[in-house]
Amino acid sequence: MNSVDPRRRLLELAEASGTSLSALSAMLGRNTTYLQQFVRKGSPRKLEENDRRKLSAYFGVPESELGAPEEISRPAPAASRSAASVASHVAVPRLPLDASAGQGAFVGEEVPVDTIFFSTRWLRAQGFDPGKLSAIAVVGDSMEPLLRDGDDILVDHTPRPLHDGIHVVRVGESLLVKRVQTGAGGKIVLESVNPAYRPIELSLDEVEVVGRVVWKGGRI
Template sequence: MADPRAALQRLIDERGEDYASLSRLIGRNAAYVQQYIKRGVPKRLAEEDRRLLARYFSVPDELLGGPPADAARTEADLIVVPRLDIEAAAGAGAIGGDERPRAHFAFDQKWLRGLVQGDTQRLSIIRVEGDSMVPTLADGDEILVDCAGIGERLRDGIYVLRIDEALIVKRLALNPSSRRVSIKSDNAAYPTWPECELDSIDVIGRVVWAGRRIT
């Protein structure tokens, strides 16, 4: 593999760039790029710095020291999460469908473990139906639900609940002194249920991530 410092210097020369401008581009002090090329400090560019420079010069990340573009991921790098054929209503409540996987999504293991603390085997993806959690969640959003250890780790956040056989997605606010919770909608047009007994609520899981189609 070519020396990434030499490659960066060649790009600078060919395109008439200067060290200080490139350093500012990546949010570093004016001498940063020059020190990297001429003195070898730092030994390697930080990942985000390298990617910014590669995008700026429209060259492969690999040219500046990144991994090969075709490097294959191993199964050990990924965690597969099922997308269940059910919906959680962000509205008046709806009966869930069959709790069978409709599809599977593979997530980077390191990234996923930064989101969840418990057993990643207790994760699932379901679809939001309704508008009571707008603007946080919209109709049709896909949400990643963590069902592990809910009882011991209940805290303020957005959860999927089962009420009268209906699945709903709401925000829970825990009162630490009374150990009661308020069930809230982020959309002000919907009511809040204050000071509910914890025993009266069937908490399915905590929403830790959401995906949305951009139209």
Template structure:
């Protein structure tokens, strides 16, 4: 006798009930439970019968053969700090890398798709201004990889330090590969061409942004 039948047998005996009585409780023919218990037919209690019996006996359905309820896998989130600063996408505002104001949790596997850098190299800051419209808007939150800077410079959006201010700009490697352009996506703002790589102070590469829907 398997565990389900043993459990049901015990419950019936404890209540001093009969197989035929339990069969009638289920609205079945009087030999139904006896056939289930002694002949293995049906092999399993159907879902409705199991539910009725579980409520009648005051037990979990798993005792009567229902699949055990298991919680989903535990997902460990990597906490990325949101720094209490702004990086200008406009005329520039003085800012320093200061204290954390909040943290965002990201799935580790998802982060690995963005960057090979350690989580300690990541931070989130807020964009200020509209010089990177339509790509980035005023108030957007951007994730910056501080480990992806001058040594791995390539086309993309970066946080730069310009005249003691943090700015978000697009970097474009010029065709010969020795010079770069610092570009504002919004044509109403200036861009700078033919710059030496080392002349630009790269803070980190922008990997991701979040935006509040209006």
């Protein structure tokens, strides 16, 4: 009989690898709260076989450690990521939201569609908390040549005092990526890099700062 608590074991593996439960849920193609509810609330009661198999291969552990009966538990595939390899990288959720470098994109549902792996060492060297990062795509040309249409950007959601820099912000129902500058009289100025776009000046209560852009990636 398997005496390993699969919920506790999953949490241990996630913490050891520096990978959030929400990112692992996204890897499985699930809602971001899926594994959080499994670990914290016991719902679902057990992992589905396909999910268990993917997590077993990801962490390089037998399925029995994640709730499979001993008699059907498979050893971790030889080609799977080793524990050291898993711990060396963090899966950051890629959200299906368009941070518009233009007139503004409608904010959609924040359910990850993919993940991007980043070096744990690099993230720590930059002072980033992996659990407070997400990746989203840029749409439009107002931030060119700094950010181009189709680029992926890494957004740091860590709460901190607002400083000038490139940020993702919500204005009404639109999501924008702009150079944010604090103006006089409690105003915020949203500036584009492309000179064809004029600055937007708004009051603080009209803008929600989603996060600071800390990395970009895209095709050459």
